[in-house]
Structure formats: structure tokens, C-alpha cells
Amino acid sequence: DAKTTQPPSMDCAEGRAANLPCNHSTISGNEYVYWYRQIHSQGPQYIIHGLKNNETNEMASLIITEDRKSSTLILPHATLRDTAVYYCIVRSNAGGTSYGKLTFGQGTILTVHP
């Protein structure tokens, strides 16, 4: 799987949009971009994923650049409960021995403050 680069930490004011960037310049054509988050002492929570089109769900929006070398996760109205480590992961959904594996990097610690 391709590696990702994320800033180690970010701050955001409550109620504002949180924009978390991720670089994945070596992503290949069949690899998806996944975002998970981990609140302290809990298991990771799936947020969203996409291949090349922008995606939106009830939690967040995912913007993927046209060349797919980077993406941004947007939490439109951050709350204190969104404070967590956010992981950007690229993963192939094709078969083979790596099927389904998620390789976690260090992620971005997002702190939402009042």
C-alpha cells in the first residue's frame, strides 16, 4: 500500500470547519483513500472513503485532487467530541495477500477547542 503524509497536529475552533490534509503522492490507480479516527482509548472509527470523486456523508466530506496525490477531510462544523487522531490510509480493494489490510501511520491529532 502507498504511504501517506499528514501533519502531526492541528487545532480548530468549535463550530468551525476542520480541514485535514493528506498527501499520498505514490497512490496507484486501484487504491482508495480511507479516513478513520481514534478517540482516546477507543478503537478506530470509520469516517469516509473515496477513489477519485469527492464524497460526502453524515460525518464528513472528502475532497480528492484531480491527480489523486492528495486529499482533504472536512468536518464542516467541528465539535469538542471531534477531538481525536485522524488517520488517512490508502488501500487497494483488489484481491491478493494485502486484501483488506490497513496500514496506520501516525495520523493527525486534531484538537477542537471552545
Added chain:
Amino acid sequence: GAVVSQHPSWVICKSGTSVKIECRSLDFQATTMFWYRQFPKQSLMLMATSNEGSKATYEQGVEKDKFLINHASLTLSTLTVTSAHPEDSSFYICSASRTGGGYNEQFFGPGTRLTVL
């Protein structure tokens, strides 16, 4: 939907004893489950991939005789830490893969905190 549970949520044991951790997919069948380990202030590290009815595939550096994995049904995988030592103290997290109908998502359990005295 897509709920994964783990039991116990925390356990304290003496050095040399064995500890079993259960991972269950509550509302879907999971042919593949994954076990991760997370040390304080570090990221998750994949330990092994567990496929129902077959032997687990361990990541490099993970001792398969120490971390026994059994995936006996489509909703249950167990991790047994044998002869646990203090350096095995960690946060163990499982995930279950939901596939089919265009899905290939992993859903994580809440984790089990193991402390070995």
C-alpha cells in the same frame, strides 16, 4: 449496523499466565478479522489477519506461538496471549471486514487493555 465487540474491555494478569480476548461481529458475518496492537502514544500495528476456517497470517516479527489466533466462526475470532509478560502489556484491537455488495469495509472493536504484572 456493523458493530464489533471485544471482551474483556480490560484485563490484569500475572506474568506467565495466558489471556484470551474475544472479538465478535454482532450484526454481520466476517470472513476476515484483523488483530492490532497499540502501545501508548503510538499508532496501531497490525499483528495478524484471521480468516474463518483457516490459519491466521502473521505480520513479520509477531510470534505466532505466543499470540494464538482462532477464527472458528464467521462472527468470532479469539486472540490468546500465551505466557504473558509485562512487555505484552498493550491495547489490543480487533477489526472485522464486511464484504459483498460492493462493500469492503473494516469495523473496529473498542479494544482490550491488557496489563501484565
